[in-house]
Amino acid sequence: MIDWTSIVIVFVEILVVVGALLGGVSIMTWVERRLSAVIQFRRGPNRVGPFGLFQPIADGVKFLMKEEIVPADAYMPIYVLAPGMALTTSVFAFSVIPYGPTIELFGRKIDLVLLDMNGGVLFALAATALGVYAVVCAGWSSRNKYSLIGGLRSSAQMISYELALGLSIIGVLMVSSTLRPTVIVEQQAGWFWNWNVFGGGQLLGFILFVIAGFAETNRLPFDLPEAESELVGGYHTEYSSMKFSMFFMAEYVAMITMAALATTLFLGGYQIGIPLPLEGWPLWILQIMAFVTKVGFFMFLFVWVRWTLPRFRYDQLMNLGWKRLFPLALFNIFLTGILVAFEVI
Amino acid sequence: MELVAFVVLTALALVSGLMVILHRNQVVAALSLAANLVAIAGYYMLLNAQFLALLQVIVYAGAIMVLILFVIMLLNLPEEARKPGTGRVQAGLAIVLAAAFALILGWALIRATDGGGYPAASDTFGTVDSVGQMLFTNFFYAFEAISLLLVVAMIGAVLLAKRSVEP
Numbered sequence: 488m489i490d491w492t493s494i495v496i497v498f499v500e501i502l503v504v505v506g507a508l509l510g511g512v513s514i515m516t517w518v519e520r521r522l523s524a525v526i527q528f529r530r531g532p533n534r535v536g537p538f539g540l541f542q543p544i545a546d547g548v549k550f551l552m553k554e555e556i557v558p559a560d561a562y563m564p565i566y567v568l569a570p571g572m573a574l575t576t577s578v579f580a581f582s583v584i585p586y587g588p589t590i591e592l593f594g595r596k597i598d599l600v601l602l603d604m605n606g607g608v609l610f611a612l613a614a615t616a617l618g619v620y621a622v623v624c625a626g627w628s629s630r631n632k633y634s635l636i637g638g639l640r641s642s643a644q645m646i647s648y649e650l651a652l653g654l655s656i657i658g659v660l661m662v663s664s665t666l667r668p669t670v671i672v673e674q675q676a677g678w679f680w681n682w683n684v685f686g687g688g689q690l691l692g693f694i695l696f697v698i699a700g701f702a703e704t705n706r707l708p709f710d711l712p713e714a715e716s717e718l719v720g721g722y723h724t725e726y727s728s729m730k731f732s733m734f735f736m737a738e739y740v741a742m743i744t745m746a747a748l749a750t751t752l753f754l755g756g757y758q759i760g761i762p763l764p765l766e767g768w769p770l771w772i773l774q775i776m777a778f779v780t781k782v783g784f785f786m787f788l789f790v791w792v793r794w795t796l797p798r799f800r801y802d803q804l805m806n807l808g809w810k811r812l813f814p815l816a817l818f819n820i821f822l823t824g825i826l827v828a829f830e831v832i
Numbered sequence: 833m834e835l836v837a838f839v840v841l842t843a844l845a846l847v848s849g850l851m852v853i854l855h856r857n858q859v860v861a862a863l864s865l866a867a868n869l870v871a872i873a874g875y876y877m878l879l880n881a882q883f884l885a886l887l888q889v890i891v892y893a894g895a896i897m898v899l900i901l902f903v904i905m906l907l908n909l910p911e912e913a914r915k916p917g918t919g920r921v922q923a924g925l926a927i928v929l930a931a932a933f934a935l936i937l938g939w940a941l942i943r944a945t946d947g948g949g950y951p952a953a954s955d956t957f958g959t960v961d962s963v964g965q966m967l968f969t970n971f972f973y974a975f976e977a978i979s980l981l982l983v984v985a986m987i988g989a990v991l992l993a994k995r996s997v998e999p
Binding site: 562609617 | 857859860863866870882883886887889890894895898899902905906959960
């Protein structure tokens with residue numbers, strides 16, 4: 488007997504999560520432009536709706552109506568597939584992230600996480616790892632030198648920084664001794680000093696993770712794959728209209744996923760950080776809001792850094808990844824090992 | 833549910849596997865190999881070997897195949913080089929080896945279905961915990977030996993790369 492209700496619940500949950508992610512993307516495009524304007528003493532989009540809030544809708548319509556230009560030489564099957572791969576892999580990675588506690592709805596217990604699996608942290612890493620293919624395929628199939636260089640740069644960069652990213656979370660895994668994101672979040676309950684970044688002694692790991700996360704999502708100061716002053720647009724130079732828009736969305740979804748991963752691993756996930764004498768719906772709503780707020784903080788950080796720092800040179804990028812972050816991540820593992828062995832944390 | 837997943841994964845694995853050997857374009861072949869690796873990882877997942885599945889995707893599909901793709905794209909072979917090999921020796925050898933491989937697989941299948949020899953694995957044998965436990969108890973020496981081997985290989989690779997730059 489198939490339990491149809493739970494299947495329906497899963498589908499609804501998927502719709503809600505993907506909807507929230509894409510909604511977050513459209514809000515972020517507005518936030519990014521407004522904030523960049525503030526940082527650079529400009530005004531930013533302020534014509535469509537109050538404070539320009541409806542700008543994403545106008546942009547969406549524009550993307551849909553634009554003429555689609557496909558290079559004559561493009562290798563079509565892969566050229567068409569690449570934007571989809573970019574978006575799918577970044578949405579995939581989000582599926583293991585617990586965005587809220589276990590709630591009760593109509594007498595059913597529902598975990599606010601799409602995929603509660605043993606090894607969920609690795610799943611998120613695996614999905615991000617597959618994201619490289621989208622960029623590489625887009626770069627190669629466009630048959631454009633700028634695109635190809637962008638794609639190759641990005642694959643080298645993402646593989647290099649994946650190491651630092653993976654090693655920086657090992658400290659968290661040693662402290663929590665599990666790979667299940669829901670359990671990692673539960674362990675950080677109570678006051679905010681129980682969060683892994685403070686209580687777990689993972690401040691160094693947290694900083695390394697955030698830096699590597701910037702590189703992994705190809706954001707400034709690590710946006711060499713699409714460095715517009717050198718490569719026109721990098722791997723998506725030859726993409727137009729909705730296909731370009733999908734790369735754009737994929738980048739923002741990847742940012743949200745990275746932010747959510749950092750929140751889950753280091754900043755207590757949906758934990759509020761202050762034990763409140765609440766239970767039931769008020770607590771659950773507050774917890775989901777806490778999660779959204781923390782992710783929002785990281786999104787602000789992404790934008791803030793992008794419009795503040797200049798871009799790295801390519802050799803500096805590789806030096807930072809291999810000669811600074813990598814040894815520091817190893818040192819963090821060593822340090823955490825000592826702390827765990829002497830039961831300090 | 834498991835049956836549905838199995839059928840989908842099998843179709844993906846077969847189609848992508850055939851694409852690897854039949855497609856003229858090396859990039860497509862390499863991409864199909866990556867898809868094949870992911871499909872096999874799905875099998876591991878169905879067999880409760882989650883850790884193996886995730887590592888397969890991260891290491892093989894996420895890193896090694898990307899590097900291979902990298903090389904193929906940089907070389908960007910001209911059309912003539914893309915014609916399939918027609919060597920008689922290769923064809924004969926391929927048939928013999930494929931037949932041998934099929935025999936071994938068939939033998940394993942028969943042994944597995946009649947239940948003799950291969951005990952069923954427990955539900956938790958492939959989790960991170962149990963794999964880690966085994967690596968650091970039963971297979972500790974093998975694990976350390978492999979890590980030593982990898983370090984040696986890495987030092988060798990670095991040395992070789994260095995020599996070509998500084999004569």
